[in-house]
Amino acid sequence: MEIYLPIAEMSVQWIVILGMGLGVGFLSGLFGVGGGFLLTPLLVFYGIPSGVAVATTLSHITASSISGAVTQWKKRAIDFKMAGVMLAGGLVGTGVGVWLFAIMRRAGQMDLVVSLTYVPMLGIIGGIMLRESLRTLRARRSGNAPARIHPVNHVWIHGLPLKARFRQSRLYISVIPPIVIGFLVGAMSAIMGVGGGFIIIPAMIYLLRMPTNVVIGTSLVQIIGVAIVTTLLQATSNYAVDIVLAAILVVGGVVGAQFGVRAGAKLRGEQIRFLLALLVLAVALRLLWGLVVTPADFYSIGGS
Amino acid sequence: MRRAVLLAFLFLASPAAAEQLVSGVSQDLIQITSTYKGSDIVVFGAIEGQEPGEPRTRRDIVVVVRGPESDITVRRRDRVAGVWINHDAAKLSGMPAYYFLASSRPLKDIAPQNALTHYSIGLQNLQPDTVHSHHDYEPFRQAALRHLTKDKLYTETGGVEFLSETLFRAHVPVPAGVARGQYKVEVYLFRDGEVQSAQSTPLFIDQTGLERRLYNFAHNQPFGYGLAAVAMAVIMGWISSLLFRRPT
Numbered sequence: 001m002e003i004y005l006p007i008a009e010m011s012v013q014w015i016v017i018l019g020m021g022l023g024v025g026f027l028s029g030l031f032g033v034g035g036g037f038l039l040t041p042l043l044v045f046y047g048i049p050s051g052v053a054v055a056t057t058l059s060h061i062t063a064s065s066i067s068g069a070v071t072q073w074k075k076r077a078i079d080f081k082m083a084g085v086m087l088a089g090g091l092v093g094t095g096v097g098v099w100l101f102a103i104m105r106r107a108g109q110m111d112l113v114v115s116l117t118y119v120p121m122l123g124i125i126g127g128i129m130l131r132e133s134l135r136t137l138r139a140r141r142s143g144n145a146p147a148r149i150h151p152v153n154h155v156w157i158h159g160l161p162l163k164a165r166f167r168q169s170r171l172y173i174s175v176i177p178p179i180v181i182g183f184l185v186g187a188m189s190a191i192m193g194v195g196g197g198f199i200i201i202p203a204m205i206y207l208l209r210m211p212t213n214v215v216i217g218t219s220l221v222q223i224i225g226v227a228i229v230t231t232l233l234q235a236t237s238n239y240a241v242d243i244v245l246a247a248i249l250v251v252g253g254v255v256g257a258q259f260g261v262r263a264g265a266k267l268r269g270e271q272i273r274f275l276l277a278l279l280v281l282a283v284a285l286r287l288l289w290g291l292v293v294t295p296a297d298f299y300s301i302g303g304s
Numbered sequence: 305m306r307r308a309v310l311l312a313f314l315f316l317a318s319p320a321a322a323e324q325l326v327s328g329v330s331q332d333l334i335q336i337t338s339t340y341k342g343s344d345i346v347v348f349g350a351i352e353g354q355e356p357g358e359p360r361t362r363r364d365i366v367v368v369v370r371g372p373e374s375d376i377t378v379r380r381r382d383r384v385a386g387v388w389i390n391h392d393a394a395k396l397s398g399m400p401a402y403y404f405l406a407s408s409r410p411l412k413d414i415a416p417q418n419a420l421t422h423y424s425i426g427l428q429n430l431q432p433d434t435v436h437s438h439h440d441y442e443p444f445r446q447a448a449l450r451h452l453t454k455d456k457l458y459t460e461t462g463g464v465e466f467l468s469e470t471l472f473r474a475h476v477p478v479p480a481g482v483a484r485g486q487y488k489v490e491v492y493l494f495r496d497g498e499v500q501s502a503q504s505t506p507l508f509i510d511q512t513g514l515e516r517r518l519y520n521f522a523h524n525q526p527f528g529y530g531l532a533a534v535a536m537a538v539i540m541g542w543i544s545s546l547l548f549r550r551p552t
Contacts, residue, residue, distance in 0.1 A: 004339065004480070004511075006518040010480060011481070062538060064541065067548075068545075112389045239523055241522070243518060247540075250537050255548075258544060292386060292388070297447070297450075299380050299447030299451070301452075
């Protein structure tokens with residue numbers, strides 16, 4: 001069952017692609033992350049040119065995020081004001097990211113930059129989440145009331161100007177941290193074809209101290225905005241969006257996401273955070289492996 | 305370019321030769337559709353004007369199919385501070401995107417090295433027109449040959465069959481990952497290490513139908529195409545959330 005992709009200019013087994021979309025969609029519904037950080041490497045591993053993989057993954061992220069966001073919206077678990085503020089930073093970040101993307105592609109250092117930034121970032125985030133979720137799990141098992149997430153005193157965050165009230169998140173904080181987080185995530189999404197949920201969610205929980213129930217819906221809205229704009233930029237500047245590949249991924253993704261959301265409803269917050277931490281650490285280890293292990297072939301063929 | 309001039313010259317020169325080559329290709333157009341998963345073309349032909357009773361072993365056929373010229377960038381990884389990074393690169397311009405060679409005997413038995421180099425017959429005799437590199441590009445060229453051979457885009461086999469004293473045939477596999485564009489099917493008749501006669505036939509590989517339209521859409525109206533991709537994702541995501549409305 002092969003199908004020819006007009007932009008990637010190659011034939012693929014569509015059932016394999018559908019399976020990838022389904023699996024990653026499930027995780028995305030479960031954790032509220034776009035899943036791009038898994039899907040892009042999977043597609044590249046399958047043999048899709050990395051430019052096409054980065055650009056096309058964004059369609060999958062858009063669709064599965066919308067699917068999840070509608071569900072969250074019905075539960076009134078979205079802070080639209082927070083999402084809007086982050087998106088403002090995100091769009092600027094996207095522009096910067098597309099520019100950096102072009103520079104790194106020319107220098108042939110795409111893989112290196114991706115790995116070098118991913119490994120410490122994923123390692124730190126995964127490590128913090130793993131420790132925190134394990135502590136909460138243990139506390140619950142021993143019968144104690146689950147400890148609140150230990151408040152780190154971010155005095156500097158509260159000292160920043162431009163404070164605004166985020167009713168849905170029950171927060172009164174400066175808009176600067178959400179804009180900066182949005183900017184970083186927007187840049188990443190253009191460079192690596194990831195939505196950035198795995199950065200946004202921990203940042204919202206641990207830095208901004210948003211309640212866990214609003215975090216997933218709000219990050220989905222921010223991710224949708226960034227993914228749509230990045231798709232348009234990639235389509236116009238790199239001609240790299242493959243709509244046939246996108247359609248297959250999207251069908252798998254949206255179905256998987258629905259099952260993911262349902263599975264997520266059966267789990268407690270700390271259990272979800274524990275599983276997400278393991279996933280994030282696994283990806284970090286995989287990338288680290290690629291950096292330090294002697295390659296089988298020292299030469300590789302890249303695009304022009 | 306040099307090759308084309310040589311071929312033209314051979315065409316003009318060949319009527320004088322005693323033996324003539326007549327060849328054909330089973331297809332002159334390969335259309336890539338949504339279910340395309342590679343195909344096979346057959347190159348066939350005959351040697352005409354052969355003197356009777358002459359031993360066959362002195363004549364050889366080489367079939368070469370070349371894809372459109374492309375730029376190939378090869379990068380080498382080196383260890384820097386414990387981490388493997390792409391360090392050096394070479395850009396080889398004017399290498400064919402696809403190269404298939406079938407011969408009736410091993411190339412080294414057919415013709416001397418300078419003749420093979422002249423017509424760029426054989427993978428080892430494929431040279432880029434221009435090279436952008438700070439170093440000796442030979443290891444980079446070898447790496448390109450190795451990778452493209454692994455992807456079945458470069459092939460060198462002994463697959464020319466003689467059906468009789470004069471009739472020959474070769475199967476040319478065209479894998480799914482080939483580039484679109486104009487290909488050239490070249491058939492060479494060697495005798496005593498020299499090209500006696502040669503023919504070149506164009507072969508076109510192109511997308512067709514929906515694939516063609518999507519490709520054109522993406523390149524001619526990229527913004528509209530991007531919007532279409534976004535709209536598709538948004539609508540499918542939204543529909544799925546309606547279809548899978550949770551029972552609670």
